[in-house]
Amino acid sequence: MGTSLGFHIVFAVLGVGVPLLMASAEGIALYRRDQTWMLLARRWSSAFGILFAVGAVSGTVLSFELGLLWPGFMSFSGSIIGLPFSAEGFAFFLEAIFLGLYLYGWDRLRPFQHWLTGLPVAASGAASSIFVVMANSWMNTPTGFKLVDGRLASVDPLSAAFNPSTPTETIHMLVSAYVVTGFVVAAVYAAGMLRGRGDAFHRRGLLLGMAMAAVAIVLAGITGDNSARFTYGAQPAKFAAMEALYATTRGAPLHIGGIPSDSQGRLLYAIEIPYGLSLLAALDPNAEVRGLDSFPADQRPNTVVVHLSFDTMVGLGIGLGLLAALFWFLVWRSRRVPSNRLVLWCLVAAGPAAVITMEAGWFVTEFGRQPWIVYGIIRTTAAATSAPGLGLVFAVFAAIYIALAVTLSRLLLLLARHNRERSEPKP
C-alpha cells in the first residue's frame, strides 16, 4: 500500500499541477496569439495523456487496496470517511471527462472552447487532492463519530470530513503539488538548455514552471509552519518524533539533523538552537513540549524515520525556496532567463529534490501516526488483512510499477525527441 501510494502520489501531484500549467500556457497563447506558448501547451497535453492514464490506474489500485489490504479499517471507517472519497470520485470523473475533451479535442473544438475545457481539468484536479487528503487528515484527527463499547454508535460524516486537521493538511498538500509540478517542469527545460537548446520554447517552459514553483514554495512554507504548530497541539507523539525530543522539556531547543538513538533515549550529533522549538511551536520560548518519554513505549512512532524525514522535508524545502528566490533575482536583474550552467544544474537537481521533499512529508505524517492507523482509535496491525500470499501480491505490484515507470520515462523521452525532430529542421 505504501509502495502504491508513493508511486501514485507522484502522478497525482502532476495531475493537479500540469493542467494548470497547460491552461496557463494556452491562455497566454490565445491572448497574445503566440505560437510558442501554444506549442508548449500541446506538448504538455500529449505527455500528460500518458501521465494521467498511469495516475488513474494506480489510483484505482489504491481504492481497491483500501479494501483488499485493510478490510478491518474500511469496515470501521468506510462510512465515516467515505464521503470525501465519493466526492473525489466525482472530481476524478470531471477531470477524466474534460481531459478526454482536451486531449482529443484540439481539432474538433474552437480554440477558445478548447481552452475552456482545460479549466475544469485543473479545478477538479485540485479538488480531488483536497478530498483525498481530507480522508487522510481524518486518520490523524478522527472526529465525527461516537463509539459505544467499541462499536460505532453514530456518525456525522460532515464533521469527519471537516475534521480539525483538514484545513492545514489539505492546503499544505495542494500547494506542495504545485511546488513539485513547477520544479519538475522547470528541471526538464533546464536540462534541455544545458544541452544547448536555449530557444524561446525552452526559456518559456522554464519561466512558467518557475513561476508556479516560486509562488507555491512560499505558500508551502507558510502552510507547513501552520501544520507543524497544529501537530504540536493535536498529535504530540508525532511532534515529539519529528523533533526527536525524548524528554518533556520547558524551553525546548530546536534540533537540526542528528541521529536519534532510542536505546540511549537521546539525539546524537544534532545542532541545537536553544529555546527554538518552544518558540516555533507555541510562540513562547518557555513553553512546555511533550517528549517521547511521556508516551508508553508501544505508542511511539519510529523516531529515526520521522525525525530524519522531517528534517529532509524542511531542509530541502528551504533550499528550494532559496533557489527560486535566486532564479527570480537573476531574471529581474538581467531581464532574461539565466543561462549560467551552475544555476541550470541546480534547477535540474531541484526537480527530483522537490519530489523527495514531498515524499518525506508523507513519511512524516504516515510514520508519525504509527502505531495507529486511525490516531488513538485503531492500531495498524488490527486493521490489516488476514489474506495469505501478501508477499507475492506485493512483489507483483512492485514489478508492475517498475515496468510502468521504466516504460513511461522511455516514452516521454521518445516523445520529446520525436517532437524535436519534427519541429526543428535538420541543421
Next chain:
Amino acid sequence: MSEADAAAGLLWLSLTAYAVLAGADFGGGVWDIFASGPRKRAQRQAVARAMGPVWEANHVWLIFMITGLFTTFPIAFGDLSLALYVPMTVALIGIVLRGAAFAFRAHGREAVGPLSPWGVVFGGSSVVAPFFLGTAAAAVASGAIRITDGRVASGFGAGWSTPFALVMGLLAVALCAYLAAAYLMVETEDDAALQSDFRRRALIASVVSGALALLGLWVAYAQAPRVWADLTGNGLLLLLLALINGPIALWGVWRLRPRLTRIAVAAQVTFVLWAWAVGQWPYLVPPDLTIADAAAPAAVLSAWLVVIAVGMLLVIPSLGVLFGVFKARNPAA
C-alpha cells in the same frame, strides 16, 4: 423503499454503466488481439479511435462504485474484499495493465506498436479483467460467501472457482466483445469494408455469448440453485427481457442495423444485471448479508445521496458534452 435500497440501486446503476461502457473498452482489447485479415491495422486503429477520448471517463464508474460501496455499505465492502481477495486482485492487475498499455500505445506513437510487449499486454489484460470480474460476480450471486458473526467464514477460494463461475467469467468476456463489436459497427459506418469486419465479429460474439448464457442457466440450474431460484423468482421478468433482446440484437447484426444492435446488446447486459439484482433482493451478499444489515448509519446515507445528486448534476451534462463531441459523428445515419 429505504435510503439503503436507494443507495444500493444507485451503486447497481453505476455497475450497469461500467458494464455497458467500460465493458466495450475491454471488448476493444479482445478485438485488438483477434485483429486479422487485410484490414488488421485499420481494425486496431478503429478500436483505439473509439476508446481514446472516453475510456478514462468510462473507467471512473468503477471507482465510483468502489468508493460508494465502502461509504454506504462498509461491512459488505470489508467482507467482499476478504472473500474475493484473489479474483479482485487479479482483475485489478488486469485493469492496471490494460489502462497503462492503452495509454502507452495511444500516446507513444510508433514507439509502442501493437506487436511490442505492451501491445500484447493490452489485449491480454482486456481478457483477464472482465473474466475475473465475472467470476467474482458469480461468487456473490451463488451465495457461496458465508458470513457468520460478522466474519467471513468461507475461504478465499469460495464461489469464484466453480464451474458456474467459470462460465460466468467467459460470458463476461464474450459480452464485452459483443458490446465492442456492436459499438464499432456504428463507429465505422463510413467505411463499409471495416464495418463488415466488425459485423462478422459481432455475429461470432452473439453466437458465443448466447451459447454461454444458455449454458450458464443450465449450470445454474444444476449447480447454483440459489441463482436459478433468484432468476426464475423475482428476477424472471427481467431475465425474459434480457433473453428477448438476444434475437433482436442478432437480427440487427444480420440485417446490418448497427444502431438497433447497439441498443439491443446494451439492453441485454443491463437486463441481466438487473435480473440478478432484483432476484437476490433484499440481500446484498446472499445468503447472510442483507442491504439493511450492511448499510451505513442513516446520516451517512443521506449525506452520500446529497453528494451524489450534486455530483451527478455536474457529471451528466459533462458526459453529454464528451459523448456529443466524439460519438455523434454521423447525425444523418
